[in-house]
Amino acid sequence: MGIMFRKRKRYGPLILNFTENGFSSWTIKVGRWSWNSRARAHRVDLPGPLSWKQDKPRT
Structure with a gap:
C-alpha cells in the first residue's frame, strides 16, 4: 500500500473532497x-x- 493524497476544501457547511485524481x-x-x-x-x-x-x- 502506497501513500495516498487527500485534500479537503471547506466553504461553510460545504466540504469538497479531492484525491490525486482530482475532485472526488x-x-x-x-x-x-x-x-x-x-x-x-x-x-x-x-x-x-x-x-x-x-x-x-x-x-
Whole structure:
C-alpha cells in the first residue's frame, strides 16, 4: 500500500473532497449531522470516537 493524497476544501457547511485524481465528492455538514455525495450516507457524530451511519440503498 502506497501513500495516498487527500485534500479537503471547506466553504461553510460545504466540504469538497479531492484525491490525486482530482475532485472526488462533496459533503454537507451541519452540526453533528453530515451527508456525503459519494457514499450517499447520512452520518451523525456521537460522543467520543463513535458515529452512526445510515447508508442509502442504490437503485
